[in-house]
Amino acid sequence: MTEPHPPVVGFDLDMTLVDSRAGIVACMHHALELHGGSASDEQLAPLIGAPLRDNLALFLPDDRVEAAMADYRSSYLVDAVPVTTAMPGAAELLDAIRERGGRVVVVSAKVEPAIHAVLEHVGLRPDAVAGDLFAEGKASALREHGATTYVGDHTGDMRAARAAGVPGIGVTTGPHDEQALREAGASVVVAGLGEVLAQL
Structure with missing residues (x-):
């Protein structure tokens, strides 16, 4: 056999x-607020797993997405990893x-x-x-x-x-x-x- x-x-x-839900949602809020966007927890949680760029682009103008991505990733390592x-x-x-x-x-x-x-x-x-x-x-x-x-x-x-x-x-x-x-x-x-x- x-x-x-x-x-x-x-x-x-x-x-x-x-x-990773709590950390991702918190960092998304942070990045959006820094660049003039906003979303509810209920809007953000279902997006987990999709590309960050696509998710941020739902709530921000195209010219702010790159900067928001950088801010998200900086805060993620500090704020999201410890609560995962x-x-x-x-x-x-x-x-x-x-x-x-x-x-x-x-x-x-x-x-x-x-x-x-x-x-x-x-x-x-x-x-x-x-x-x-x-x-x-x-x-x-x-x-x-x-x-x-x-x-x-x-x-x-x-x-x-x-x-x-x-x-x-x-x-x-x-x-x-x-x-x-x-x-x-x-x-x-x-x-x-x-x-x-x-x-x-």
């Missing part, structure tokens, strides 16, 4: 491996994947310095990280690292898995519900990371 290949599991970061926590079951899941000879790759829309800062803070250590990628743009990194599955909370993550030709496991810990994740291409949808290992 042929032994199965060890899994190479790709993970999104925000609202998949870590609960690992999702329940994240550490145990990563350990279980490695116990099976597998590898863990984090592929996120966040820039890599912020990814590393968050992972270091919460004590999660993947085997590889790729940043500044969203939706179908994540597929190249998933293929490069030989991912066999991609786990995420966003419809863009399920589009990434589909573009990479691997199963997408949706978790309903972020802004999108089971129906939205399935419509975006999820092979399976679970309520949290504690249910992922059984699906690999």
